[in-house]
Amino acid sequence: MSEERLEKKKTIELRKKHVGPSCKIFFSHDPIKIVRAKGQYMYDEKGQRYLDCINNVAHVGHCHPDVVKAGAEQMEQLNTNSRFLHDNLVLYAQRLQATLPDKLSVCYFVNSGSEANDLALRLAWQYTGHKDVITLDNAYHGHVSSLIDISPYKFHQLSGVEKNQSVHVAPSPDVYRGKYRVDHPDPATAYADEVQEMIHKVQEKGGKIAAFIAESLQSCGGQVIPPAGYYQQVAEHVRKAGGVFIADEVQVGFGRVGTHFWAFQLQGEDFVPDIVTMGKPIGNGHPMSCVVTTKEVAEAFMQTGMEYFNTFGGNPVSCAIGLAVLDVIVKEDLQGNALRVGRYLTNLLEKQKEKHPLVGDIRGRGLFVGVELVKDRLKLTPATAEAQEVIYKLKEQHILLSADGPHRNVLKFKPPLCFSTEDADLAVGHIDNILTELEVALGLTLHNTLNVENENSKRKLPTEENGHQYPSELAHSNGSSQGVPQQTKQTKQAKRLKT
Amino acid sequence: MSEERLEKKKTIELRKKHVGPSCKIFFSHDPIKIVRAKGQYMYDEKGQRYLDCINNVAHVGHCHPDVVKAGAEQMEQLNTNSRFLHDNLVLYAQRLQATLPDKLSVCYFVNSGSEANDLALRLAWQYTGHKDVITLDNAYHGHVSSLIDISPYKFHQLSGVEKNQSVHVAPSPDVYRGKYRVDHPDPATAYADEVQEMIHKVQEKGGKIAAFIAESLQSCGGQVIPPAGYYQQVAEHVRKAGGVFIADEVQVGFGRVGTHFWAFQLQGEDFVPDIVTMGKPIGNGHPMSCVVTTKEVAEAFMQTGMEYFNTFGGNPVSCAIGLAVLDVIVKEDLQGNALRVGRYLTNLLEKQKEKHPLVGDIRGRGLFVGVELVKDRLKLTPATAEAQEVIYKLKEQHILLSADGPHRNVLKFKPPLCFSTEDADLAVGHIDNILTELEVALGLTLHNTLNVENENSKRKLPTEENGHQYPSELAHSNGSSQGVPQQTKQTKQAKRLKT
Secondary structure, eight states: OTTOOSOHHHHHHHHHHHBOTTSOOTTTTSOOBEEEEEBTEEEETTOOEEEESSOTTSTTOBTOHHHHHHHHHHHHHOOOOTTSBOHHHHHHHHHHHHTSOTTOOEEEEESSHHHHHHHHHHHHHHHHOOOEEEEETTOOOOSSHHHHTTOHHHHTTOSSOOOOTTEEEEOOOOTTTSSSOTTSSOHHHHHHHHHHHHHHHHHHTTOOEEEEEEESSBSTTTSBOOOTTHHHHHHHHHHHTTOEEEEEOTTTTTTTTSSOSSGGGGGOTTOOOSEEEOOGGGGTTSSOEEEEEOHHHHHHHHTTOOOOOOSSTTOHHHHHHHHHHHHHHHHTTHHHHHHHHHHHHHHHHHHHHHHOTTEEEEEEETTEEEEEEEEETTTTEEOHHHHHHHHHHHHHTTEEOEEETTTTOEEEEOOOTTOOHHHHHHHHHHHHHHHHHHHHHHTOOSHHHHHHHHHHTTSOOOHHHHOOOOOOTGGGGGGSSSOHHHHHHHHHHHTTOOO | OTTOOSOHHHHHHHHHHHBOTTSOOTTTTSOOBEEEEEBTEEEETTOOEEEESSOSSSTTOBTOHHHHHHHHHHHHHOOOOTTSBOHHHHHHHHHHHHTSOTTOOEEEEESSHHHHHHHHHHHHHHHHOOOEEEEETTOOOOSSHHHHTTOHHHHTTOSSOOOOTTEEEEOOOOTTTSSSOTTSSOHHHHHHHHHHHHHHHHHHTTOOEEEEEEESSBSTTTSBOOOTTHHHHHHHHHHHTTOEEEEEOTTTTTTTTSSOSSGGGGGOTTOOOSEEEOOGGGGTTSSOEEEEEOHHHHHHHHTTOOOOOOSSTTOHHHHHHHHHHHHHHHHTTHHHHHHHHHHHHHHHHHHHHHHOTTEEEEEEETTEEEEEEEEETTTTEEOHHHHHHHHHHHHHTTEEOEEETTTTOEEEEOOOTTOOHHHHHHHHHHHHHHHHHHHHHHTOOSHHHHHHHHHHTTSOOOHHHHOOOOOOTGGGGGGSSSOHHHHHHHHHHHTTOOO
């Protein structure tokens, strides 16, 4: 095909030679070469179509013609820095602002979610005059050095590296697997109290809180939906300590959650962060992003006297693309589609949970959905290898899904917002089949787990109450054509699969 | 005009309301609204043409049709992340590598010069296991927090902020105004010895050198051309201490210096950095950049086990654009043009130096040229207000130039590489007129400075040897229609003019 310029073997060979080996590829033992894409579909060099359930960057659909046209036309006319006046910049800032609470009125345009979160930290440090930052366990906020420091998802991988002493990790507000669960009378308050306690400890040691930062819904951390009211209480504690609240919308913003344009708005009208950072979906793949904050924070940042200049940030092409993305979201009611298809998908998956013991939890908002696989609904033993097996088998069926979370056992749906109910049917149908095969291999049946599950959703049972032992994975490895040893091998290769 | 969607007044009003006040604009009292650009020319909303002497980002010329076409076509086809195989990524990596010494063979694609320099630090820290970084005085390496720490150009502006204890600032190898000058028998060794001494001091205090980082030619720091052989000696000292040499080519790479594709190559064939970072010109305005390093450094970075993923970095659109930029540089012999027109421009400016006492120094390579203005060629008193006056007067003539350096007295030429000898004539002609007017106002004449200059180029004269007193600026402020008070006012407004 004309889109392919090299044989796949040659592409792989050159990549090994000239691209940093830390830059991982999906399905490294048999990677996919994608040459074109449209909507929610990607196509390989042989013309094979893949259903894309993971690319939240291609927010309004791959290669959306309106976005391409806006970018191409502006590229022809002008692409320069923001030291000259340009209407695209101010019109885009105005449009973005209109999606946010009034208080969040000042924009800084940058090139990536990482640049946005780093700037958010700089704003917080400068505004508060404080240094300490509270982040959530399993959080991922970006790849520049200051953000590795506040991303336990990343720095937990490093052994023997000194943790930044002014970074403090609060428990992830995960009501399925976390410290306080659905059976807790008030997990929002319980998790917020943890933050308050952490603040007190920091202060006792002479620290001063600059910011609390959290993804409005944790993505890499395992598609975690914090209990409603949690952020309000955290914000109160943090502000009392002189800090600010940074909501990281890089993964989940721009209508993905369906009911709201921003995921932080799920917490209620009474919650307004001090700083919001954006990224991935903002330009449908074009490298751009934004930080929005209050006038007070922006003015304090200016008081340093230090200019903020970002060479590419806010250039007319990026802003034209950003405007086109906002237009398409409205024109095609993609937020509404996220809500409708998201509900449809979640319902389908709930039925899978009723049917498959491996499905421990379904959680999501709009087209941001997590399916947590467990080998034991009581002990919540992560079904890590099984999650990888699902991903690999789906790939064979030409469906792209990924698994993430601290145990890599959470299947992540975050497709382009044009995802349809038919797409949901297709994906879940295949998942159903794969899970059935896996459960046969593992000897997991529904009746020996569901009762426990019903109890467990109300309170934590001690292991003894259940009594029975699940057959071990290995004991059944020979009884299935899938073969668990194969899974293990694949798992190792797929270990770093994520988006 | 159709390209203008808002009245200029409205654009300014919205910008004040919705764009961070730290994001400065050129000529803030009367900013320019640019609506289109082509080659080395930019056009305002009234169709007025400006000659662009400063946009080194629009490297192959604003809106180059080949680059626009490559970007537009690829945007239509596919724009996704580097976890899928794509030929553009590997072909581009191969092409970039071919411009560099063999040893520099592994690429990491990112979105900005800042992301590139931050990653360079991460690579250096990981490879060496050390933490301390040596940077040059007046250096600027980017806007993310780790780079503010190593950018004296930035952090010198902050009062009362704690300097990062593992960052050490060596003297800028400026042979005009620096510690060792043209009259020194061996300034390269003298400046390199300063670095060696700094390394010893760091080690005595228990520090360990991870990296020395420098722009191959300092840009914001005042268009400084280090003496040949300096980097070789520095690299030897730094490597002996277990550190690496990072060459920051963000401002000066991709053929700008004329004789070579990379500015670090000016130091000689025997100099190869361990890490090279790229930025601004790489995508002719498209947000992209790259870090290239050795196999050894890349493998050490992988040993952490931590994946490096950059959402937008190395996407097929960025790589298509990057490839098109490389093609145009070759096809239009822009490196050759930089050499020819750069020499022509430098010769013109040298004649200005012979004619105008305000011109203290002309330095440059290819189309990267600095004109340092001084009020006194003996004392090197920076002609800061005068430099701003030149910039403002040039703007009135529709010529865009900027002034930078620690004293904001160095006029910076770094135009698109399609800059012509006619453009050089036009710009220098206007500079000539403006300098003449300024010198009349200041009472500066050639005969009372040139003799000193001739002496001074060989050795430093004590003030007494010259004897005469230059008339003060203020004494002459009433004798000219320009009026110095006006200059002072403008200077204040223009204080942050830079690119």
